[in-house]
Amino acid sequence: MTEIAQPVERRHEKYERLIEATRAIPAIPCAVTHPCDATSLAGAIEAAEAGIIVPILVGPTAKISSVASRAGIELEGYEIVDVAHSHAAAARAVELVRSGSADLLMKGSLHTDELMGEVVDKATGLRTERRISHVFIMDVPTYPEPLFITDAAINIFPDLETKADIARNVIDLHLGLGLGPPRVAILSAIETISSKLPSTIEAAALCKMAERGQIVGGFLDGPLALDNAINLEAARIKGIGGEVAGKAQVLLVPDLEAGNMLAKNLSFLAGADAAGVVVGARVPIILTSRADNVRTRMASCAVAALFAHHLSESRPAAA
Template sequence: MRYHNKPYDQLKVGDSAELRRICTEDDFFVFASNSGNHNPLHLANEDGDGDTVNEAIAPAMFVGALISAVLGNILPGAGTLYKSQSFEFVDRAHAGDELLARVTVAQKCDNREVVMDTEVIRPDDDAVIVTGTAVVIAPEKELSFSDIEVPGLVVQRHRHFDALLDRSRPLPPIPTAVVAPEEPNSLGGALLAAKETIIDPILVGDPDKIQAAAREIDLRLGNAEIVPVRDHFDAAGVAVDLVVEGRAQALMKGHLHTDDLLRAALRKEHGLRAGRRFTHVFVMDVPGQPHPLLVTDAAINIEPDLETKIDITQNAIDLAISIGIQSPKAGILSAVETVNPAIRSSIDAALLSKMAERGQIRGGLVDGPLAMDNAVSLAAARTKGIVSEVAGRADILVVPNLDAGNMLAKQLTYIAHAEGAGVVLGAKVPIILNSRADDDKARLASCAVAALHAARMAERI
């Protein structure tokens, strides 16, 4: 994109220009860091006025600074210098609002001074946020330049997982059968979740290996129950028995193959089938995103057919509700945002969308096909002319197959610095499925997600 300024001699009274911007919570953290204004009213994880609500109100000068972007980039543009600016703040903007900043030439004065009427509005409801007057020194010469590359900023905080942990702590610890926690990561994650009162672990596995793992990480098992089983497949079967008997309300994968755990859970007699297919959901806390992103299915169903995708979508919607998303928006991903008979995923996406309209998928909004960009970016959706409550706002990303889901989740983790909590749904109880590479925060979050979902399934919350 190229910018062309408008020097003083070319300016006319009535000339106008505008820019749009969507405010994010991270914008306000960056503003707080740069300005030194740490007023908690503007920070999403703080209650700034004692009303128990975290407001995330846009800082007034952040909103005002949007006007300077129009002045410096477009009208008059490059070479413009401020002389003065008045503001009257009429309303407040919040994280998630789209704002439009507009400037209009009101008067030309001597010495290249120009008086500009300025305002910022919220286009969604035409609310005026701020009005004012700017006096600037307009550029003398005509200039043209490409968009200047400014280093991007990523606020690396995992606030969504912090919120999940806060929601899960008041619940009674969920009795959880932990299968083969025989190495430091899997045992440490279970014990940490127990310390946070999220789960009450029942350790099923080889007692000698469990004790050795505890010594290696210098943790005490305390009163944790150990059910001695040396074979991994047998340990998975015993853990499932604990659920069937009502002693456990969740399963947690330790140091064993996922197939061994799921084979036991899927056994025909005394298994954990509950009428839907088992499906996997990653709950991703992506820095810079205003809400968690659920990615499904990235671990179990390799090439799901339409019937399986129905369960994948419904399970994800149910989980999204459990973790506090009131009306989940599920974007069904494909390579394109239009139905192409040659691309099966686009046809499946359209069918899932129509099925949701007819009540065959319940509890959330479903739309597709959507390409990745217009599923998560309002700007991309608008560019493509997509009118949808889901496009650009998706909470859930339903991928075409396991390859796509696994790649997407790992790209978010290793490139976008996301943390991921993993659970399997469709069983009688949630199954916590951690990766060996997961850190403590991801393991804790997986336990919190499972606890919240189990509590809602039991109608405790």
């Protein structure tokens, strides 16, 4: 009789360290966009109770109150900005960030495209000179440190320039969380350069860009296959040395499909948790899923809050 594999126990040590780090910073004002289901509303309130964020709940007051009542969530003391519907909530939440009332943005029960459409609006959004990108911060039970995967949610088929910004964004995030210069593996199916696989050529170009100072703050290597990016023995067998091979902290994937499948494989087959944040905009954006557990939602908030605090500390003082 075949034995059914038992799920890997989730211990959350890596997430606990990130959440613990938020105790050293003030709670960050966060515009929570359309928190009109129990999961998104509870996630915001749990992060507030932990001292990570100060939520500004943006959505229809009656609907938010009804959800809170049914879920047993206490809203007394929390600001609610009343708007008619989810699209208005996205626009108003972005406006709160632009006005300086909030230093974080959090997705509630609306579609990601609806929120991001307001974020990337050229006239009223939160764009910077960088392309916006998403980072999964994975807590993988079998890996010794947090594993960042980018981009698995925003850029579908990124070109070379977009990948350069994806690299810059994730390096800034890793540094901003106090984790030091990251070891960035640029993934492909193979570790040699082939004209038949454009991702290998782009990986090599990104490494040359880093060598010439166009991408700074981390160690880049690629192309690397997944095995020789995260396993020292696999890298040794292939004769690959250097700072990154076998001990990557960041996996920069060829495209969204590869990244999405990699993150979900780790979640559902390796017992990993996947906190997520969007970077490259004026402020970090917390993207949570209805399938996220409490600890993952808290970790997403903690990552965004720590990075927002870092960004505020890094800005030049006003004259």
